[in-house]
Amino acid sequence: MSEKTHLVFWPRVGETCQNTLYWEETCRTENLGNPEESDSGSETQVYPAMETQSKLTTQKLYKIIVIGDPTVGKTSFVQRYVQNSFNKNYKGTVGVDFALKIVKLSETQTVRLQLWDIAGQERFTWMTRVYYKDCHGCVIMFDLTNKNSFINTRKWKIDVDSKCTRPDGKPIPCILLANKCDLPYRQVDQMEIEDLYKEHNFIGWTETSVKEGLMVDDSMKFLVDVVMQQDGSQEVKLLSENLKLTGHGPTSKSYMRCFC
Amino acid sequence: MEDDLPSEYDVIVVGTGMTESIVAAAASRIGKRVLHLDSNEYYGGLWASFNFEGIQKWIEDCHHPANPQEENVMSAVANDGEMLIKAGNQFSTISNIEEKWYIVEELADYQEGLLFSRNTQTDGGEIKGDVDNTKKEEDYETEKHEEEESEAGCGKDIVPHAPTQQWSQAKLKKEYRKFNLDLAPKLLFARGSLVELLISSNIARYAEFRSVTRVLTWLDGRLESVPCSRADVFATRHVTVVEKRMLMKLLTACMEYENSSKEFEGFEDKPFLEYLKSKKLTPNLLHYVLYAIAMATGTTPCMEGVARTQKFLNSLGRYGNTPFLWPMYGSGEIPQCFCRLCAVFGGLYHLKRAAEAVIVSDGEDSNLTCHAIVSGGRRLNTSHLVLAVGYAPPQFLQTAPNGGVSRGIFITDRSILPADKESLTLLQFPSADGCGEPVTVIEVGPSTNACPPGMYVVHMTCKQKITAREDLQTVVQKLLHTEFSDGAMIRTNTDTQSTQTASPNKTHSEDSEGQEGNETEDKGKSDPGSDLKPQVLWSLFFNCPETSDCDLTANVPTNVFLCSGPDVDLDFEHAVKQAKEIFSKMYQDSEFLPRAPDPEEIVLEGEESTPGPVFEGDSSEAKADENKSELGDEEEKGADDGGAE
Numbered sequence: 001m002s003e004k005t006h007l008v009f010w011p012r013v014g015e016t017c018q019n020t021l022y023w024e025e026t027c028r029t030e031n032l033g034n035p036e037e038s039d040s041g042s043e044t045q046v047y048p049a050m051e052t053q054s055k056l057t058t059q060k061l062y063k064i065i066v067i068g069d070p071t072v073g074k075t076s077f078v079q080r081y082v083q084n085s086f087n088k089n090y091k092g093t094v095g096v097d098f099a100l101k102i103v104k105l106s107e108t109q110t111v112r113l114q115l116w117d118i119a120g121q122e123r124f125t126w127m128t129r130v131y132y133k134d135c136h137g138c139v140i141m142f143d144l145t146n147k148n149s150f151i152n153t154r155k156w157k158i159d160v161d162s163k164c165t166r167p168d169g170k171p172i173p174c175i176l177l178a179n180k181c182d183l184p185y186r187q188v189d190q191m192e193i194e195d196l197y198k199e200h201n202f203i204g205w206t207e208t209s210v211k212e213g214l215m216v217d218d219s220m221k222f223l224v225d226v227v228m229q230q231d232g233s234q235e236v237k238l239l240s241e242n243l244k245l246t247g248h249g250p251t252s253k254s255y256m257r258c259f260c
Numbered sequence: 261m262e263d264d265l266p267s268e269y270d271v272i273v274v275g276t277g278m279t280e281s282i283v284a285a286a287a288s289r290i291g292k293r294v295l296h297l298d299s300n301e302y303y304g305g306l307w308a309s310f311n312f313e314g315i316q317k318w319i320e321d322c323h324h325p326a327n328p329q330e331e332n333v334m335s336a337v338a339n340d341g342e343m344l345i346k347a348g349n350q351f352s353t354i355s356n357i358e359e360k361w362y363i364v365e366e367l368a369d370y371q372e373g374l375l376f377s378r379n380t381q382t383d384g385g386e387i388k389g390d391v392d393n394t395k396k397e398e399d400y401e402t403e404k405h406e407e408e409e410s411e412a413g414c415g416k417d418i419v420p421h422a423p424t425q426q427w428s429q430a431k432l433k434k435e436y437r438k439f440n441l442d443l444a445p446k447l448l449f450a451r452g453s454l455v456e457l458l459i460s461s462n463i464a465r466y467a468e469f470r471s472v473t474r475v476l477t478w479l480d481g482r483l484e485s486v487p488c489s490r491a492d493v494f495a496t497r498h499v500t501v502v503e504k505r506m507l508m509k510l511l512t513a514c515m516e517y518e519n520s521s522k523e524f525e526g527f528e529d530k531p532f533l534e535y536l537k538s539k540k541l542t543p544n545l546l547h548y549v550l551y552a553i554a555m556a557t558g559t560t561p562c563m564e565g566v567a568r569t570q571k572f573l574n575s576l577g578r579y580g581n582t583p584f585l586w587p588m589y590g591s592g593e594i595p596q597c598f599c600r601l602c603a604v605f606g607g608l609y610h611l612k613r614a615a616e617a618v619i620v621s622d623g624e625d626s627n628l629t630c631h632a633i634v635s636g637g638r639r640l641n642t643s644h645l646v647l648a649v650g651y652a653p654p655q656f657l658q659t660a661p662n663g664g665v666s667r668g669i670f671i672t673d674r675s676i677l678p679a680d681k682e683s684l685t686l687l688q689f690p691s692a693d694g695c696g697e698p699v700t701v702i703e704v705g706p707s708t709n710a711c712p713p714g715m716y717v718v719h720m721t722c723k724q725k726i727t728a729r730e731d732l733q734t735v736v737q738k739l740l741h742t743e744f745s746d747g748a749m750i751r752t753n754t755d756t757q758s759t760q761t762a763s764p765n766k767t768h769s770e771d772s773e774g775q776e777g778n779e780t781e782d783k784g785k786s787d788p789g790s791d792l793k794p795q796v797l798w799s800l801f802f803n804c805p806e807t808s809d810c811d812l813t814a815n816v817p818t819n820v821f822l823c824s825g826p827d828v829d830l831d832f833e834h835a836v837k838q839a840k841e842i843f844s845k846m847y848q849d850s851e852f853l854p855r856a857p858d859p860e861e862i863v864l865e866g867e868e869s870t871p872g873p874v875f876e877g878d879s880s881e882a883k884a885d886e887n888k889s890e891l892g893d894e895e896e897k898g899a900d901d902g903g904a905e
Contacts, residue, residue: 070264095605096859125611128303128596128603129589130466162311162437241707242588243471243579245455245464 059109062227063098063134064220065116067127067156068141069149073179076210077141078117081220086211103224113224132164137227138174139219144207145180147187150196157200166230173226175219176205182212265610268641269295271846272633274347274615275648277305278832279823281598282839282853283646283846285463288607290850295642296599296607297635299614303599305648306352306804306825307444309592312436315669315800318443322354322802337639342621342631345653347614351661351805352650352825356727358801362744367428425714427673427797438712440590441669443804444826445702445719447472447686448585449571450578454594454832455585461853466597468588470708471580476677476687477552478738479544483677483687486552488582503545510539510549514569524562532565533558551690551698555830558695586684586702589709594832601856618645618653620817628817644846645820649807652822658814663806664724665828666731672716672794675703676739682707686830689735697723699735700830716794723828728801741793808834821845 066074080086082099098114105111116131140156142149153176161171176197178188197205203226208215270292273284280296281303288294302308310318338344448454448469458464475486487493493504513523527535532554536546550556554568575583587593603609615633623629632641649657675683687701699722704710710717718740720732736742808827816822821842827834843852 095857097600097604098859100859125609126301128600129593130596130600133466133589162313165437241470242468243585244468245459245579245585 181207182209278835281595285598288602294607309590450575472584666728668720
């Protein structure tokens with residue numbers, strides 16, 4: 001993985017992540033043996049498990065959305081991260097909202113990540129609020145070889161910020177990913193990305209190659225660390241009065257029973 | 261974004277309103293290739309919900325509708341024997357838009373900190389934003405308004421117990437994201453067709469609701485709670501034990517009328533009111549049943565009144581205290597839930613893109629058949645075409661819509677009837693004579709994400725008679741304070757100075773005869789049972805055509821289906837019914853929105869069989885829910901679910 005050393009990552013992973021949890025990933029789909037899998041991507045990052053943060057016992061669930069222009073590599077990114085495979089002809093599974101990745105932080109603690117892909121089909125539009133709702137973190141992706149996709153990241157960021165916020169009203173942590181860094185002809189230079197990242201309050205940015213599997217796990221780790229830090233600093237909303245509609249509920253006779 | 265849209269579809273749907281979205285989801289769900297377009301850059305069309313910035317833009321767009329594209333190159337995409345019909349008409353045009361502010365643009369520095377500072381200015385400017393100058397706040401004209409009203413409004417007595425926030429336009433706009441303002445606010449009956457559909461299709465997982473916490477009515481010039489649940493009936497002091505018996509007997513009769521049709525003998529052709537009178541109900545009970553439970557009027561036929569009463573009672577006790585649910589983030593969420601399902605099952609979405617023309621040819625029986633649409637200059641072939649009324653070529657409609665809906669949206673600084681807890685309120689405001697169309701009032705607060713903390717949003721809806729503002733004027737005056745507020749003054753209740761300062765509990769009893777009609781005269785008593793009417797901070801009136809009663813099938817090509825816009829009704833029933841009809845015409849033998857699997861039910865190759873997550877942030881809560889759906893119809897669970905109050 002020599003390429004990785006010269007990939008830019010702002011802020012540098014080591015600088016801001018020192019105090020966050022180290023974690024260990026369980027790549028449960030590691031051995032899928034996808035025939036299309038590229039050679040360089042099969043390596044998995046394994047971080048040494050740190051001592052258990054004993055107080056946390058529940059299994060956290062985080063919703064991470066992945067957005068950006070069509071064909072920048074969102075679905076491939078999700079597939080690479082969750083299944084560690086790259087398939088040029090991958091089509092999203094029909095009828096599924098998100099991919100699930102379980103990340104093991106320690107012996108007793110795991111995190112479930114719901115990776116909401118754009119469903120491939122909504123590529124010509126803004127997302128419905130349903131897609132954004134209650135998300136904890138966001139990946140905005142563009143294609144280094146497609147200037148337009150870079151320009152549009154600004155719109156995507158504004159769209160996210162206008163449609164969802166954390167419970168305390170702050171913006172959702174967003175990471176900016178410059179995909180397809182394995183390709184030779186770039187239309188976007190690093191200074192431009194750097195400026196955009198600063199101007200629009202991304203938590204960080206990095207170049208990635210989903211095809212080669214470069215910085216996919218690292219960038220997600222970085223994002224999830226920030227998500228978890230923020231989650232920990234918030235009051236947990238306990239009893240919500242919001243209703244989810246399930247089952248058939250009681251019969252309607254309660255009124256009639258009153259005085260009989 | 262580049263245009264690499266495929267050119268062949270089973271169904272093209274134009275418009276992302278309620279009916280269109282349900283149809284799109286249903287077609288996609290059974291594997292049809294669906295393309296869903298909308299010329300707007302937001303979902304929902306006339307059913308949308310906007311944040312504050314969004315609604316400002318919507319108002320602006322209504323004033324300056326985009327010019328339809330030139331049809332120069334279009335003919336090139338039609339084949340021999342085919343005709344191009346230009347799409348789009350004026351039948352969805354919003355009219356009589358009146359936007360108005362009631363607060364200053366900016367608070368002076370000293371006002372920010374001084375909550376109870378006394379007003380020294382007497383000439384609070386009334387800011388008028390009429391049709392032509394809603395664009396920029398600089399454009400607003402300021403207008404002096406009557407000195408005496410301002411005096412009254414300023415209030416000599418400073419009431420320290422009403423510490424509301426001081427709002428300015430700038431302050432409100434800063435919070436623009438926290439608003440969700442509905443163009444077509446609608447409730448769901450807990451056992452209505454939409455709730456059943458959301459559950460049976462599993463689209464419910466995309467949405468969250470809150471229960472309407474109270475049903476109010478306007479009786480004897482004040483707002484009163486209508487007892488909905490058993491607990492309410494027991495708690496209320498307005499109803500005596502004798503009355504409770506009468507009420508229960510009557511409601512039981514309505515519920516069981518199929519079995520005991522004798523009960524209504526002789527009333528079949530008479531108004532519901534006649535029947536109620538025959539039961540010798542006390543006036544206030546009669547009022548509750550007629551206006552709040554049946555949501556009827558003095559002229560509603562008896563059996564319709566009975567059916568309406570049944571509908572209300574049937575939905576009781578499922579979720580929460582009242583029969584109604586309100587979608588979190590507003591009604592505009594619901595179409596989007598269906599759109600998401602459509603997309604997840606492969607439907608293709610493209611906003612900011614409409615159909616410029618429809619390509620048809622003569623088919624069998626001299627009926628026209630639609631082959632394709634022209635969109636973005638391209639020909640997109642389809643087997644079926646579903647159009648929101650507003651996108652249909654005018655000749656597809658037999659008649660132009662003749663009715664309209666009058667809408668009012670008000671951002672206020674407190675509830676119309678303050679309570680210990682934030683309430684979600686439904687109020688059917690009867691017309692002055694008790695026989696005309698009522699005004700539906702829905703008040704939602706910050707917990708539904710309708711607005712930032714410290715505010716409420718009041719929606720008013722009724723059938724259009726003149727203009728929205730004129731149609732709603734009476735109700736606005738009774739419920740809301742619409743004088744200009746300069747942000748510094750604390751209002752006292754000028755109304756109650758001349759009348760009783762009765763607490764809401766100590767009110768009229770059986771002696772309140774003839775309440776119908778007297779609400780118009782008694783100016784002094786017109787205070788809604790609380791200390792202060794809410795101050796309106798901002799308001800918007802508009803009229804929207806009512807297309808639900810148009811004949812949408814007479815003049816369309818055989819494979820084209822039109823969807824009406826929002827109707828005046830309280831709920832989504834019409835849209836659900838229409839969508840089902842359209843779907844069954846397209847795919848007669850297919851199931852309508854069969855249950856979509858939960859993610860955990862889909863086992864991907866190589867995945868472990870660990871149970872997947874449910875759609876909640878809180879995993880413990882999610883588990884509880886999981887149990888619920890597994891356990892199915894258990895009454896107790898459902899009761900817990902709803903009994904969040």
